[in-house]
Structure formats: C-alpha cells, structure tokens
Amino acid sequence: MAEAQQLTWQQEAPGVWSATVGEREPAGLLGFAASAPQGEAIALLGETDFPLPQALITVETQADRVVVRLPLEPDEQLYGLGLQFQSLHQRGKVRRLRMDHYGAADTGATHAPCPVYVSSRGYAVLINSERMMTVYAGTTVRRDSPHPPPDRDRTTDPEWTPNPLSDAVEVAVPGRSVEVIIFGGPTPLLAVQRYNLLCGGGCLPPRWGLGFWHRVPMAFTQAETEAEAVQFRERGFPLDVIGLEPGWQTRCYPCTYEWDRGRFPDPDALCARLAAQGVRVNLWANPYVSPRSPLYEQLVDMSGSHTVWCGLVPDYTLAPAAEATTAYFDREHLARGVSGYKIDEVDGIDAWLWPDHATFPAGHSGEVMRQTYGLQVQRMLTGMFRARNRRTYGLVRGTNAGGVGYPYVIYNDCYSHRDFITALCNSGFLGVLWTPEARSAPTAEEWLRRLQTTCFGPLAMINAWADGTKPWSFPEVADAVREVMLLRRRLLPCLYSAFARYHFEGLPPFRALALEQGGAPSPAAGVRPAQGALDATANPYAVPPPREIKDEYMMGDSLLVAPLFAGEAERTVWLPPGGWCDFYTGAWYDGGQEIVVAPGLERIPVFVRDGGIVPLLVDGGLEVRHYGRAEGRFLLYDDDGETYDYERGEYSWTELRATRDSGGALVGASRVVKPGPPPSYGELRWRFMTP
Numbered sequence: 243m244a245e246a247q248q249l250t251w252q253q254e255a256p257g258v259w260s261a262t263v264g265e266r267e268p269a270g271l272l273g274f275a276a277s278a279p280q281g282e283a284i285a286l287l288g289e290t291d292f293p294l295p296q297a298l299i300t301v302e303t304q305a306d307r308v309v310v311r312l313p314l315e316p317d318e319q320l321y322g323l324g325l326q327f328q329s330l331h332q333r334g335k336v337r338r339l340r341m342d343h344y345g346a347a348d349t350g351a352t353h354a355p356c357p358v359y360v361s362s363r364g365y366a367v368l369i370n371s372e373r374m375m376t377v378y379a380g381t382t383v384r385r386d387s388p389h390p391p392p393d394r395d396r397t398t399d400p401e402w403t404p405n406p407l408s409d410a411v412e413v414a415v416p417g418r419s420v421e422v423i424i425f426g427g428p429t430p431l432l433a434v435q436r437y438n439l440l441c442g443g444g445c446l447p448p449r450w451g452l453g454f455w456h457r458v459p460m461a462f463t464q465a466e467t468e469a470e471a472v473q474f475r476e477r478g479f480p481l482d483v484i485g486l487e488p489g490w491q492t493r494c495y496p497c498t499y500e501w502d503r504g505r506f507p508d509p510d511a512l513c514a515r516l517a518a519q520g521v522r523v524n525l526w527a528n529p530y531v532s533p534r535s536p537l538y539e540q541l542v543d544m545s546g547s548h549t550v551w552c553g554l555v556p557d558y559t560l561a562p563a564a565e566a567t568t569a570y571f572d573r574e575h576l577a578r579g580v581s582g583y584k585i586d587e588v589d590g591i592d593a594w595l596w597p598d599h600a601t602f603p604a605g606h607s608g609e610v611m612r613q614t615y616g617l618q619v620q621r622m623l624t625g626m627f628r629a630r631n632r633r634t635y636g637l638v639r640g641t642n643a644g645g646v647g648y649p650y651v652i653y654n655d656c657y658s659h660r661d662f663i664t665a666l667c668n669s670g671f672l673g674v675l676w677t678p679e680a681r682s683a684p685t686a687e688e689w690l691r692r693l694q695t696t697c698f699g700p701l702a703m704i705n706a707w708a709d710g711t712k713p714w715s716f717p718e719v720a721d722a723v724r725e726v727m728l729l730r731r732r733l734l735p736c737l738y739s740a741f742a743r744y745h746f747e748g749l750p751p752f753r754a755l756a757l758e759q760g761g762a763p764s765p766a767a768g769v770r771p772a773q774g775a776l777d778a779t780a781n782p783y784a785v786p787p788p789r790e791i792k793d794e795y796m797m798g799d800s801l802l803v804a805p806l807f808a809g810e811a812e813r814t815v816w817l818p819p820g821g822w823c824d825f826y827t828g829a830w831y832d833g834g835q836e837i838v839v840a841p842g843l844e845r846i847p848v849f850v851r852d853g854g855i856v857p858l859l860v861d862g863g864l865e866v867r868h869y870g871r872a873e874g875r876f877l878l879y880d881d882d883g884e885t886y887d888y889e890r891g892e893y894s895w896t897e898l899r900a901t902r903d904s905g906g907a908l909v910g911a912s913r914v915v916k917p918g919p920p921p922s923y924g925e926l927r928w929r930f931m932t933p
C-alpha cells in the first residue's frame with residue numbers, strides 16, 4: 243500500500259488555500275478557463291480559518307492515479323459534484339465526473355462535470371484537474387478508519403444499510419499530479435462566493451439577455467423569422483432575442499458557418515430590421531467543421547485525429563485555430579449584427595464524439611479535450627465579443643469548473659420538468675447557469691407551467707426548433723403565458739442587480755435553499771437510510787429517498803420560487819426560518835415550516851423574504867416594492883447594459899432602503915452609493931406590500 247502523505251497548503255487569497263501533489267498539472271480546469279481571480283473582491287469577504295483538520299487531508303500516489311482523501315463529519319451533507327439532474331445530496335454517492343450528455347439516469351453523467359463540492363459545514367473543495375476523475379463522496383470505508391460505522395446483520399437488524407457512513411471523501415484522479423483548492427466559509431454561501439471569485443466572478447449578461455428568447459424551427463427562412471417577430475409584437479408578447487437553429491447555415495452537422503442565402507438572402511437586413519424592434523439574433527452552431535466550410539482548409543492541420551459527423555474537431559488551445567475561426571465569425575456574423583451563439587454538442591455522446599484516445603496537435607489527449615472543449619469554445623467566443631467591447635449572452639451544452647465568468651447558460655435535450663428544477667438548484671453550487679427551457683407540451687396546463695418556470699430562470703426561452711410551438715399555441719392559457727412573460731420583463735432591474743452581485747461578489751443569482759442560512763431543514767446526513775422493504779427484482783439494495791429540497795430555489799437574495807408541475811393543483815413549500823410574504827399580494831407567512839399553496843393555474847408560487855425589496859419596471863418607472871415587517875435594503879445596479887465599460891468603473895449602485903420612522907411607519911428612501919452613467923430606469927415609487 244502506498245504511503246499516505248499530507249499536503250502543504252499555500253494561501254491563494256483570504257479564505258482560499260491550494261496544495262499541489264506531484265508536479266503541478268499543466269493547466270488544470272482553471273488554466274483552461276483562463277479566468278483572472280478577483281483578489282480584491284475575495285479580500286472583502288474577510289479572513290476565515292482553514293475549514294478542515296489539515297492532518298486528516300492526505301494523498302496517496304499510486305502507479306497511475308493520485309488518491310486525495312478529505313475528512314467528513316457525521317452530520318455533514320455534500321452538494322455539487324457536477325450539474326446533477328436528480329439529486330441535491332451527494333454524500334453517499336459515487337460520481338464519475340465525465341463530460342457527457344445527461345441521459346435521464348442519476349449516474350453523474352453531466353454537461354458540467356465540475357469537480358467541486360460544497361459542504362453543509364461551510365466550505366468547498368475544487369479538484370483542479372482536467373482529467374476524468376471519480377469522486378467517492380463518503381462511500382468508502384477504510385480498514386484503518388478512525389470512525390468506522392457499526393457492522394450490522396442484514397437478516398436481523400432493521401437498521402442495516404447498504405451504504406454505511408464513511409468518514410471521508412476519496413477522489414481518484416488519473417495521472418500523478420493534481421491541485422486541490424479549499425475555500426473557507428464559514429457559511430456554504432461564502433465558500434461558493436470565494437470559489438466564484440477565484441474563477442473571475444460570475445458573468446454579467448447584457449441587459450437584453452435577461453429578456454425573453456424564442457428559437458424558431460430548424461428550416462425557417464428569413465421571411466418566416468421576421469414574420470414570427472411581428473407576431474410577437476402584434477399579440478403583445480415580449481421578445482428580446484430570436485434564435486436561429488441549424489438551417490441558417492448552408493450545411494449543418496458538421497457546420498459550414500456560412501449563411502444559406504436561399505433561406506436567408508440578406509442577413510444584414512434581418513439583423514437590422516429586428517434590431518430596430520429591439521430584437522437580437524442568436525445563432526446555433528456546433529464546433530465540428532464541414533469539409534465544405536470556408537474555414538476547413540485553414541483548420542485542417544490544427545484539428546484532432548478523429549472527426550465528428552465527418553467534420554474537423556479544431557484544437558482551440560492553439561491560438562491560430564481560434565484566430566482563424568473568430569476572424570471568419572466576426573466578419574460573417576458579428577459585423578452583420580449577430581448578438582451571440584448557442585454552442586451545441588460540446589458535451590457529446592460517446593457514439594458520435596471523438597474517442598478518449600484521439601490525439602490533438604497541441605498534445606492534449608482526447609479525454610482532456612472532452613472535459614474542456616466547452617470551456618475552450620466559450621473562451622474563444624467571449625474573447626471575440628470582448629474585442630468589440632460588446633457583451634454577449636448565449637447557450638452552451640457543455641462546460642466545466644472555472645467557466646463562471648463566461649456568459650453562457652447550459653441546456654440539454656432531456657425534458658423532465660422536475661429534473662430541470664433540480665438542475666437549477668444545483669447550478670448555484672458550481673458557478674454555472676442552467677435554463678429550464680420550454681419546447682412543447684402535451685397539454686395547455688403543462689405549457690403554462692413550463693413557461694412560468696423558464697420566466698424564473700437565468701435565460702427565459704422557448705426552444706421551438708423541432709415543434710414550432712409559440713407562446714400562444716395553447717389559446718386557453720395564452721393570456722397567462724403573456725402575463726408571466728411580461729412579469730419577467732418587469733423583474734429585470736431585480737435580476738440584473740442579482741447578476742451584478744454574481745460578478746462583483748460571487749453571489750449565485752439562482753441557488754438552492756441549502757445555500758441560505760437555515761435554508762435546508764436539518765441535513766441529518768449521519769443517519770444512513772436503513773434498507774426498505776426487500777425487493778428481489780427491482781433493487782435488492784433500495785433505500786428510501788432522502789428528504790431534499792430540490793423543487794424550490796432562490797432567485798436573487800429575496801425571491802423564493804416554487805414551481806408547480808402539470809397535474810398538480812397545489813404543492814408543499816418549505817419556507818426557511820423567518821417571515822415570508824406572497825409576492826403577488828404581500829400576505830404574510832411564518833417561516834421555518836412547510837405550507838401548502840394552491841395559487842391557481844395563472845400563477846407560479848413566489849415568496850419574498852421579510853424585509854425584501856423588489857424593484858420592478860412598471861409603466862415606464864421603477865416600482866420599488868417592500869415586503870413584510872422588517873426594515874430592508876436592496877442594492878440596485880445599473881450600467882450601459884451592453885459594453886464592458888463597467889470593468890472601468892462605468893456603473894452605479896443605488897441603495898434602496900426601507901426603514902421605520904419614529905412613529906413606526908415604514909418609509910422608503912434611495913441613495914446613490916456609487917455614481918455612474920445616467921440611470922436607465924425611470925422615476926422611482928415605493929409600494930409597501932404587506933399591511
């Protein structure tokens with residue numbers, strides 16, 4: 243047995259420590275993401291102690307892998323470990339963190355296999371490696387464990403469990419070196435903030451990116467696309483971005499990136515006419531280059547050994563490959579007015595992607611390219627927009643740790659509404675964004691429920707690439723769909739400010755309740771679920787599912803969103819301790835309990851924390867709503883909404899504060915705490931929602 247060694251920790255920033263085993267990995271995921279740590283912002287979070295007993299963190303270097311072992315307390319719960327779609331609690335699971343399409347099974351295969359976990363005890367761990375690793379998240383019990391679980395007899399002991407409590411996480415990383423980074427808290431949210439800021443801070447989308455998106459069917463023409471935008475306007479449905487699917491190109495799968503002039507005779511006019519109506523154009527593309535693409539000749543010698551759908555897989559770690567691509571994209575797309583991309587297929591399905599043994603000209607293995615390809619493409623495209631001092635916002639189907647600052651939102655081809663919400667909850671642990679996009683629905687009720695959810699996500703979108711569904715496709719719910727789309731628009735100042743805090747403070751704009759103080763009812767991780775009723779056919783080792791809150795989440799600091807699913811007239815909502823108010827009426831609820839809500843078909847249940855302040859765009863002005871009884875404060879962010887000038891200080895913060903006067907009445911006041919460019923929002927009016 244190889245000797246377990248201790249690690250030597252080095253402080254990277256206050257509350258952030260790293261240790262390297264063997265020779266430092268060539269890049270690690272943070273190297274591939276190439277983000278600049280926000281040291282000053284991390285320092286503002288203050289000092290905190292190293293969160294774990296250092297002597298209990300050990301590594302073992304074996305012939306072909308490094309095994310990192312980190313201790314666990316009995317009551318500790320773990321979150322994160324890749325964007326998971328079915329579970330929040332990761333303790334007791336094995337996660338093989340491989341970039342892959344989520345295939346509707348809770349195996350760990352995911353579009354964002356970020357090797358990051360967040361502990362309920364208030365710290366986070368990143369294994370900064372681009373290799374495909376296996377995380378045994380509290381499943382392994384060693385012979386020499388200091389805290390072994392009791393051994394039990396399955397025949398006679400009802401407490402026997404197939405999954406005894408382990409006192410450590412063990413991570414097996416291929417190769418002989420790895421970097422481990424630990425983020426202190428003391429709360430889980432502070433640990434996540436430090437992680438996000440080390441990765442450069444969260445992305446700040448352009449303001450229009452937070453509006454409403456609609457993707458048109460695959461073979462739509464320019465005329466049909468323009469007519470679709472007109473329909474939105476005439477019917478009163480807001481539209482900010484229209485997405486073109488594969489048919490805008492002459493060929494797709496693999497791609498030419500060349501406008502099909504039959505279907506799109508005049509892309510400049512398309513972009514200009516839509517822009518005049520406030521609508522941006524987003525282009526679908528996958529990164530596999532068709533032999534008929536004008537880029538083929540330039541990229542052929544800078545591509546991998548294998549093809550995807552007969553297209554090249556360019557090695558975008560080579561600067562000339564990225565330069566050739568962005569020169570063409572810039573000329574053919576950006577200069578014509580395109581606002582961004584949907585980067586498809588960078589997650590891959592084994593049967594059509596390159597194999598792990600593929601070779602690439604810069605020397606990275608097929609495995610490493612698979613884990614990082616999404617990061618590489620996001621980096622290239624973000625840099626291209628940045629060179630024009632224009633922000634972009636788009637979609638990506640595969641990303642990884644370190645990509646926190648890239649303005650891309652993950653999506654996939656699965657369509658379970660519940661899984662979509664679980665992923666939204668999980669995204670906040672990992673520094674990624676996920677959209678519960680709406681595509682189609684078997685019933686009007688489901689269509690509305692899905693629209694209600696997407697309007698409370700980081701990218702509100704209908705993806706009608708296959709079905710051609712419109713917001714008004716189900717006439718009986720069309721008014722309610724319009725209403726929630728307009729509500730999304732009204733919430734813009736609130737959402738944009740939440741994203742600004744993601745950027746400047748690392749605060750995830752969408753997050754699970756487990757990241758709130760007292761947000762998750764006691765994790766009780768130390769109690770292993772005993773075996774359920776014996777079942778010799780389905781699963782002889784089945785245990786009852788854990789109680790985890792994976793169907794409600796926070797949007798910003800104050801809004802708690804609890805989606806309803808088709809077929810349900812009511813649902814249970816866990817309200818964390820403190821007071822909560824109904825977003826629509828201001829009605830008060832005591833927190834620290836579960837309540838049952840039945841808001842009817844028209845509304846998605848949303849609650850506001852006691853003292854919560856929610857600025858809304860109403861009638862050209864800013865309606866500042868205060869909820870509950872407590873005094874409250876909100877930081878309203880503003881800038882030009884389009885450029886990177888905010889990085890040069892061109893932004894403002896306005897403090898919105900509700901306090902009680904000497905007579906005990908609530909009064910609202912606003913104060914510019916960081917002056918900047920002229921404000922984008924109209925006149926401000928206070929509205930106190932809770933009597």
Ligand code: GAL
Pocket residue numbers: 460487488526586587654655705707
């Ligand atoms: C899929 C993608 C869909 C749609 C489709 C077009 O891979 O997930 O959203 O874009 O390609 O062919």
